[in-house]
Amino acid sequence: MNRIEIRELTKAYGSTRAVDHLTFDVLPGRVTGFLGPNGAGKSTTMRLLLGLDRPTSGTATIDGRCFADLREPLHHVGALLDAQAAHGGRTARDHLLGLAVSNRLPRRRVEEVLERTGIAAVGGRRVKTFSLGMRQRLGIAAALLGDPGVLLLDEPTNGLDPEGIIWIRELMRDLAAQGRTVLVSSHLMAETSLMADHLVVLGQGRLLADMSMKDFIDAHSTARVRVRTADPARLGAALGREGLELVSGADGCWTVDGASAEHIGGLAAREGIPVLQLVDERASLEQAYLGLTASHAQFTAAAP
Numbered sequence: 001m002n003r004i005e006i007r008e009l010t011k012a013y014g015s016t017r018a019v020d021h022l023t024f025d026v027l028p029g030r031v032t033g034f035l036g037p038n039g040a041g042k043s044t045t046m047r048l049l050l051g052l053d054r055p056t057s058g059t060a061t062i063d064g065r066c067f068a069d070l071r072e073p074l075h076h077v078g079a080l081l082d083a084q085a086a087h088g089g090r091t092a093r094d095h096l097l098g099l100a101v102s103n104r105l106p107r108r109r110v111e112e113v114l115e116r117t118g119i120a121a122v123g124g125r126r127v128k129t130f131s132l133g134m135r136q137r138l139g140i141a142a143a144l145l146g147d148p149g150v151l152l153l154d155e156p157t158n159g160l161d162p163e164g165i166i167w168i169r170e171l172m173r174d175l176a177a178q179g180r181t182v183l184v185s186s187h188l189m190a191e192t193s194l195m196a197d198h199l200v201v202l203g204q205g206r207l208l209a210d211m212s213m214k215d216f217i218d219a220h221s222t223a224r225v226r227v228r229t230a231d232p233a234r235l236g237a238a239l240g241r242e243g244l245e246l247v248s249g250a251d252g253c254w255t256v257d258g259a260s261a262e263h264i265g266g267l268a269a270r271e272g273i274p275v276l277q278l279v280d281e282r283a284s285l286e287q288a289y290l291g292l293t294a295s296h297a298q299f300t301a302a303a304p
């Protein structure tokens with residue numbers, strides 16, 4: 001249930017392959033972060049899943065069916081693709097009521113999702129008076145309207161203030177814990193690392209990675225140790241004999257790339273070199289992501 005299956009999915013716009021023979025699954029019960037540089041094909045994949053565009057070849061299905069073949073699709077999948085999509089002249093409540101009625105959903109769902117997304121108090125205001133963050137919440141309310149098992153959210157934290165970002169993180173985790181499938185695209189690595197359990201990374205329309213957050217960081221970053229010592233000259237010499245380098249940091253600490261704290265600790269003990277502090281530095285998702293995608297970015301600024 002609630003499984004997204006992408007199989008050999010390809011979408012060409014003229015000579016541009018927005019998505020190129022893409023194959024991966026998105027599973028229920030966890031938040032999957034959908035990453036990739038600008039133009040990597042994330043939005044196109046989501047549009048193809050939602051039947052908003054037709055694949056050139058391959059398939060994108062939910063529970064084995066294309067979006068067009070789903071009966072009462074809002075019960076199966078809710079999506080936030082463009083927070084500006086709601087008509088500005090309508091009130092938030094009327095926007096949601098229109099969606100509910102046309103999809104044969106009970107009217108009470110409108111009040112429920114207004115409450116859930118924290119915009120019940122402004123439900124009677126016209127959407128054109130909404131800030132970007134309020135529009136994002138309205139878009140999420142629309143995505144939740146049919147109580148769907150699958151959620152596709154394209155940059156849902158866009159425009160949200162810090163409190164809103166925490167709210168959406170908890171909402172995503174809550175929805176996944178209920179057994180739903182949650183696919184969230186974002187360019188905010190720190191945020192994704194707090195929100196997602198699993199990652200799918202695209203580069204120029206192709207799959208670059210499909211693995212757990214931990215495996216991704218481990219696979220795409222190098223080990224680094226931070227060390228503070230009373231005798232950097234001797235530690236540097238001892239490391240040099242093992243082909244390692246002690247690099248000076250700004251705060252009186254030193255770093256060693258490609259080694260573990262266990263290794264450096266053992267070496268220092270054998271040599272009788274006093275170590276005042278020693279810690280494995282955990283690589284960030286951002287470092288791992290930039291390491292993987294650097295050669296796949298379509299747009300990069302020239303160095304000054």
Ligand SMILES: Nc1ncnc2c1ncn2[C@@H]1O[C@H](COP(=O)(O)OP(=O)(O)OP(=O)(O)O)[C@@H](O)[C@H]1O
Nearest residue numbers: 013016017018036037038039040041042043044045
């Ligand atoms: N309707 C279209 N017509 C022509 N080219 C398109 C169309 N939609 C997308 N593309 C192209 O397909 C490629 C993938 O775009 P897409 O918007 O899916 O990437 P993305 O990963 O969502 O990027 P971003 O992070 O910037 O939102 C880009 O080169 C884009 O210019």
